Amino acid sequence: MEQGSDGEEAAGEDRLSALPDDVLVIIxxxxxxxxxxxxxxxxxxxxxxxRLLPELTFPFFPEPRGFRxxxxxSAVPLRYLFVGGVHGASAASxxxxxxxxxxxxxxxxxxxxxxxxxxxxxxxxxxxxxxxLPCFEKATSIxxxxxxxxxxxxxxxxxTRLTELFLRGVRFHGPCELGKAVSSPRCPCLxxxxxxDARELHNLAIHSDSxxxxxxxxLRGLRQLTVTAPVLEELSVVxxxxxxxxxxxxANISVPQLKSLRWVDAYDPSSVHLDKVxQLKSLRxxxxxxxLESFNRACLVLMSRFKVVESVxxxxxxxxxxxxxxxxxxxxxxxxxxxxxxxxxxxxxxSFGACSFHILRICPGIKRLIMDLSDRxxxxxxxxxxxxxxxxxxxxxxxEVLMLNCLREVEIQEFRxxxxxxxxxxRLFSWATALKRMAVTFNRSVTESMVKxxxxxxxxxxxxxxxxxFYVYREMVKVLYASEG
Numbered sequence: 001m002e003q004g005s006d007g008e009e010a011a012g013e014d015r016l017s018a019l020p021d022d023v024l025v026i027i028x029x030x031x032x033x034x035x036x037x038x039x040x041x042x043x044x045x046x047x048x049x050x051r052l053l054p055e056l057t058f059p060f061f062p063e064p065r066g067f068r069x070x071x072x073x074s075a076v077p078l079r080y081l082f083v084g085g086v087h088g089a090s091a092a093s094x095x096x097x098x099x100x101x102x103x104x105x106x107x108x109x110x111x112x113x114x115x116x117x118x119x120x121x122x123x124x125x126x127x128x129x130x131x132x133l134p135c136f137e138k139a140t141s142i143x144x145x146x147x148x149x150x151x152x153x154x155x156x157x158x159x160t161r162l163t164e165l166f167l168r169g170v171r172f173h174g175p176c177e178l179g180k181a182v183s184s185p186r187c188p189c190l191x192x193x194x195x196x197d198a199r200e201l202h203n204l205a206i207h208s209d210s211x212x213x214x215x216x217x218x219l220r221g222l223r224q225l226t227v228t229a230p231v232l233e234e235l236s237v238v239x240x241x242x243x244x245x246x247x248x249x250x251a252n253i254s255v256p257q258l259k260s261l262r263w264v265d266a267y268d269p270s271s272v273h274l275d276k277v278x279q280l281k282s283l284r285x286x287x288x289x290x291x292l293e294s295f296n297r298a299c300l301v302l303m304s305r306f307k308v309v310e311s312v313x314x315x316x317x318x319x320x321x322x323x324x325x326x327x328x329x330x331x332x333x334x335x336x337x338x339x340x341x342x343x344x345x346x347x348x349x350x351s352f353g354a355c356s357f358h359i360l361r362i363c364p365g366i367k368r369l370i371m372d373l374s375d376r377x378x379x380x381x382x383x384x385x386x387x388x389x390x391x392x393x394x395x396x397x398x399x400e401v402l403m404l405n406c407l408r409e410v411e412i413q414e415f416r417x418x419x420x421x422x423x424x425x426x427r428l429f430s431w432a433t434a435l436k437r438m439a440v441t442f443n444r445s446v447t448e449s450m451v452k453x454x455x456x457x458x459x460x461x462x463x464x465x466x467x468x469x470f471y472v473y474r475e476m477v478k479v480l481y482a483s484e485g
Contacts, residue, residue, distance in 0.1 A: 054080075055080040060085040061084070071103075080110075081104070081107075083112070086149070091149050102135065105136060105138065109141070109142050130149070135154045135158070139159070139161065141165075143166040144168070145169055146170050147169030151171070158187075159181075159190070162190055165187075171199045172198065179207075182206060182208065183207045183208050190208060191212045192212065192214075194214075202221055202222065204219070204224070206226065209229075212234065214227060214234070215234075215236040216236065217240070218238065223250065224251070225240070227253045227254070233259045233260065235253070235262070236262035236284075237251075237262070249265070249271055250271050251273065253272075255277060259279055260280075261277065261284070283309045283312050287329075288317050289317065290327055300332065307337060308336055309336040310339055313344065314344070316355050318391075323389065327390075332358070332359075339365075340367065342370045343359065343371045345375070347391075351420040352424065354397050357402065360402060367407060373415060398423075408434060408436045410435060415442050416445065417446060437467045442471065455470050455481070
């Protein structure tokens with residue numbers, strides 16, 4: 001009986017609470033942060049333990065004042081702080097705890113507005129006030145996806161350790177000095193800057209000795225852009241000057257070490273000055289197959305600017321309705337001398353044979369071809385267009401001989417197996433006389449039986465010396481397809 005009593009007493013002993021703090025922290029790190037915080041209800045011993053965690057993740061927006069007090073209650077540096085569910089929160093409720101976060105975060109801060117809906121102007125729920133971003137002196141990475149909240153950057157302070165800054169859905173408030181805030185004097189270590197879907201950023205002037213990547217997308221209202229970055233390797237400017245056709249785009253870009261340029265925007269050499277980029281290896285832009293001639297001016301001027309580039313990525317875009325549009329491929333008469341071509345086909349169910357043939361005809365020396373057939377705008381009903389559609393014109397691509405004697409490798413991505421796609425691949429086999437490898441990745445919508453049938457059909461076009469590889473997605477993972485047997 002005594003042994004039993006001792007056993008019962010031992011069974012009731014709280015040995016877990018007797019563990020040192022660092023061990024308890026390891027245990028709580030395996031829980032979600034809200035669950036870890038609830039352990040403070042177990043006993044007085046546990047009340048402060050969760051506040052010692054070096055990582056905090058809140059998928060739902062926490063109560064602002066309690067969250068601020070919890071951040072202030074500990075001096076333990078945070079290597080990661082994630083706050084989700086900002087959708088619907090006021091600017092004051094976010095600004096309440098940001099200064100405390102600035103004191104604690106010594107790693108990565110991520111704040112995400114996970115609201116689904118967006119209003120017509122791109123900011124769901126309307127503007128809900130402005131947040132003044134404090135200076136994060138110890139943070140290495142900051143990611144703010146705010147959508148409907150305005151943001152003002154701090155007028156002073158140095159982001160001493162910041163290497164990456166990501167801003168999306170931000171409406172800049174007040175006299176915006178984002179350019180000064182991200183330039184070298186205040187961000188001496190910044191290597192990557194991304195600004196997407198932003199407004200009220202009229203003038204962006206960046207002078208950085210550390211930046212290697214700058215990605216700017218949909219900066220609505222941008223009028224003037226300056227980038228002086230001696231070690232920058234990647235620059236992307238997408239639809240920043242595009243929305244205001246009344247303003248002449250003004251840009252002064254000095255990036256002598258640039259290796260990758262993506263420009264999907266207005267481009268006028270008289271006001272857009274891009275200094276010598278002798279190290280450029282990759283060029284990305286877009287061309288509208290049917291539509292208004294003025295849309296493609298930027299692409300045409302950009303292509304004529306460069307004589308030799310290792311790789312060109314060209315998106316060929318179709319409008320929703322093409323029968324009343326003007327076929328514009330004939331305007332594109334020259335591409336840089338390239339070895340690798342990446343064609344992104346946004347054909348919306350139409351035949352892309354004519355436009356692809358035109359591109360291949362003006363760059364017969366390519367060694368590698370990648371064709372991305374995915375199109376997020378395609379509908380199931382658009383799998384094939386009407387028989388009287390003009391998308392097959394001009395028809396010379398079906399009969400004319402094209403010699404791609406240097407082409408060794410072809411990759412086809414998001415293959416659905418439509419007749420348009422199969423017809424083009426059949427012609428491609430005849431053009432690429434030196435082809436050694438073709439890899440085809442099927443779209444997730446293609447059934448197993450359809451995959452098997454298409455594999456057999458494509459092999460009939462192939463030659464014995466060509467290595468054919470087929471890939472499918474199983475549980476979201478791309479795997480090499482092998483039929484039964």
